[in-house]
Amino acid sequence: MKSSAIAVTGLRKAYGDKAVLDGIDFEVASGSVFSLLGPNGAGKTTTVNILTTLVHADAGTARVAGYDVASRTKEVRSVIGVTGQFAAVDDLLSGRENLRMMADLKRVRSAGQVVSQLLDRFDLEESADKLAATYSGGMRRKLDLAMTLVGKPRILFLDEPTTGLDPRSRRTMWGIVRELVAEGTTIFLTTQYLEEADQLADRIAVLNEGRLVAQGTPEELKRQIPGTHVRLRFADLHGLDAAARVLASSTRDDEELTLRVPSDGASRSLRALLDRLDEHAIDAAEFSVHTPDLDDVFLALTEHTTKETITR
Numbered sequence: 053m054k055s056s057a058i059a060v061t062g063l064r065k066a067y068g069d070k071a072v073l074d075g076i077d078f079e080v081a082s083g084s085v086f087s088l089l090g091p092n093g094a095g096k097t098t099t100v101n102i103l104t105t106l107v108h109a110d111a112g113t114a115r116v117a118g119y120d121v122a123s124r125t126k127e128v129r130s131v132i133g134v135t136g137q138f139a140a141v142d143d144l145l146s147g148r149e150n151l152r153m154m155a156d157l158k159r160v161r162s163a164g165q166v167v168s169q170l171l172d173r174f175d176l177e178e179s180a181d182k183l184a185a186t187y188s189g190g191m192r193r194k195l196d197l198a199m200t201l202v203g204k205p206r207i208l209f210l211d212e213p214t215t216g217l218d219p220r221s222r223r224t225m226w227g228i229v230r231e232l233v234a235e236g237t238t239i240f241l242t243t244q245y246l247e248e249a250d251q252l253a254d255r256i257a258v259l260n261e262g263r264l265v266a267q268g269t270p271e272e273l274k275r276q277i278p279g280t281h282v283r284l285r286f287a288d289l290h291g292l293d294a295a296a297r298v299l300a301s302s303t304r305d306d307e308e309l310t311l312r313v314p315s316d317g318a319s320r321s322l323r324a325l326l327d328r329l330d331e332h333a334i335d336a337a338e339f340s341v342h343t344p345d346l347d348d349v350f351l352a353l354t355e356h357t358t359k360e361t362i363t364r
């Protein structure tokens with residue numbers, strides 16, 4: 053098993069009498085992407101702020117790269133990069149100057165070379181000498197992330213890194229995130245886009261009303277909520293009839309010649325289903341497993357809050 057880049061136990065934080073984090077626990081393996089999801093106001097940014105040493109927790113422990121965030125602030129800061137809602141980009145400097153400033157701040161050796169490499173990697177050379185104020189949203193995000201990468205942090209916190217980006221720029225960002233992970237960087241990602249978490253995250257945790265209401269791989273989360281089913285298509289009505297008799301809890305569609313069978317999608321239950329069909333010498337022309345997407349998972353797990361937010 054990979055070592056933990058981030059380990060959080062019993063973390064609590066209240067503002068006034070409002071418990072924002074009500075005892076949360078999770079671990080993030082080194083070199084993986086962990087995504088924290090939750091409705092607006094769930095406490096995602098508060099969690100990032102605690103892990104990046106900007107805010108103190110009221111109780112519990114959090115370790116980043118093995119360092120306690122409360123007592124080893126300096127060490128934690130030396131191994132992390134933070135990007136997103138608190139953009140560090142200075143509008144009155146060019147892209148190159150912004151990067152150079154960061155390289156000087158972090159006392160990076162061969163700063164000029166590091167800056168050129170980052171401009172090249174993020175496809176920013178053409179606009180490198182224009183003021184950041186003239187950059188599009190996508191270019192700013194890229195510059196922000198490039199600035200975070202100066203000094204090669206091992207653990208990156210990306211707080212809603214693609215908010216407001218068009219689909220192409222979002223995909224470019226995803227590509228960069230994947231490259232960073234392939235190089236061994238650990239990524240802690242908060243996002244409003246469930247598809248983004250689905251695409252990038254090895255593990256996802258869903259925060260709701262101060263607690264983590266679910267954790268797992270995207271596939272595990274999708275399997276947890278009702279709606280996963282197996283779809284069988286038959287060559288003719290005869291096959292459909294026979295299968296419907298054997299699989300009592302299924303729903304049939306005579307026009308499509310399909311049968312929908314509730315299932316958790318796990319290999320054991322799929323095998324049992326196929327065995328039953330075999331026992332009765334029933335052949336399905338098509339067999340597919342349908343899982344709900346992360347939107348379904350999110351809505352199911354945060355139903356109360358989401359409804360409140362919508363009707364507020």
Ligand SMILES: Nc1ncnc2c1ncn2[C@@H]1O[C@H](COP(=O)(O)OP(=O)(O)OP(=O)(O)O)[C@@H](O)[C@H]1O
Nearest residue numbers: 067068070072090091092093094095096097098099
């Ligand atoms: N400094 C603060 N003082 C008082 N309340 C705060 C403070 N910071 C955050 N909160 C409250 O804590 C709750 C969680 O906020 P947080 O920003 O962590 O949520 P979030 O999940 O990141 O939300 P969003 O998706 O909207 O960014 C909110 O109710 C917010 O109003």
